[in-house]
Amino acid sequence: MEINTKIKYSADERLRITRKITLAGISVNIFLAIVKFLLGFFGRSSALMADACHSLTDLSSDLIIFFGVKFWAAPPDKNHPYGHQRLETVVTLIIATSLASIGIAIGYEAIEKIIKGEVSQPMPITLVGALLSIVCKEFVFRKMNAIGKKINSPAVIANSWDARSDAMSSIPVAIAIFVALLKPELAFIDSIGAIIVSVFIIYAAFSIAKPALSEVTERAASEDVLAQIEEIVRSVEGTKSVHAVRTRHMGGGIFVDLHVEVDAELNVKEGHEIASAVKRRLLQEGPDLIDVVVHIEPFEHETFQGNVI
Ligand SMILES: [Zn+2]
Ligand SMILES: [Zn+2]
The missing domain is CATH 3.30.70.1350 (Cation efflux protein, cytoplasmic domain)
Structure with a gap:
């Protein structure tokens, strides 16, 4: 029997589109990580600095996709006669696992802060950093998710949810900074917001892992x-x-x-x-x-x- 393959987008097109959107995501993450870290550091907001770290971890998954896609878009060869697409599944699981770890780490840190009572009042400029982050990451999520669905790439869709969770994590940060600016004695709300964010992130990690796990366990089509x-x-x-x-x-x-x-x-x-x-x-x-x-x-x-x- 002749070997014949057909996907709506060719491997070359998927590769080109994936690299383009991933590079855009990487640029936004680098920009936000630097801006949030500087504003958080000089504006004395530990929440915004934590958010900057979140952008950096987001960046690591972007880089995996950016460098990984050329491996899994490669045509079948002697060692991988069914093609290399399953690498994409492995990468998706790595992203999901790292997201879950980030979620657990943020939650743990927030609980620790409440117990130790470590709070400080941030400067107003930090609120701008959080709002900028929400707007930028939500835009990246929508763009990336639409493209991921269009070319049917689980890794790009997974990465788009990474962007969404980044946008979501900045919302409690913005609210916490806002409350802390109004009432310094309520600065602990910052940590409660962080716990909520950690739950969002862990949930996102599970929804990303689900289709990849179905694939690894060779679950049948619907x-x-x-x-x-x-x-x-x-x-x-x-x-x-x-x-x-x-x-x-x-x-x-x-x-x-x-x-x-x-x-x-x-x-x-x-x-x-x-x-x-x-x-x-x-x-x-x-x-x-x-x-x-x-x-x-x-x-x-x-x-x-x-x-x-
Ligand atoms: Zn038979
Ligand atoms: Zn034949």
Whole structure:
């Protein structure tokens, strides 16, 4: 059987788009990290300085994607005959794990601050830093998320949520600074805001990890997708029945292998033509399929009992 691949965007296009949006995200993060750190340091806001550190950790995941994408967009080779897309899954899990660690660290630090009663009144300029961060990161999130969905890249979508959690984490920071500016005796609210932020971050980490974990554990495609695949196969002329449809995700696409029963009296050439037609139709009309393997069997009048024969 010939090897044939089809994704809505070519690997080259995905690579180019991913690098462009990731580079934009990196630039914004570097800018915000520097601005927030300087404002936080000279404006005496430990919350804003913590937020600056958050931007730096965001930056590390941007850099993984930026340098990683060229590896997983590489075409299949001798060592990786199914392609390298699963690297993207690994990177997604690394991002999710680091996000969860950041969330736990922020929460821990905030609780520690409340217990120790370490509070200081920030300068008004720090509020500008927090507001600037919210606006910039929300803009980056929307842009990145839309592009990630368009090119169907879990890593870019994961990274966009990183930007959103960064924007979210700046909201309690802004409120805390605002309250601390109005009433210095309420400066501890800063730490309560940080605990809320840490919960957001941990939640985001789990939602990012979920699809990647489904992929690593080779969870099948949804019922809808399976039904769609079977319907396409049945519509191909010469197929008597289809069974043992197995699917698994890889990067943004799906690998599928299935058994097709054809008239037992056909010769090898005729059987192969039907198998090729099934594959062609699935790659053309199927839902984001990367590759299809068709196994041909003689049609028998028994119903399939669930075993892969
Ligand atoms: Zn062939
Ligand atoms: Zn079979």
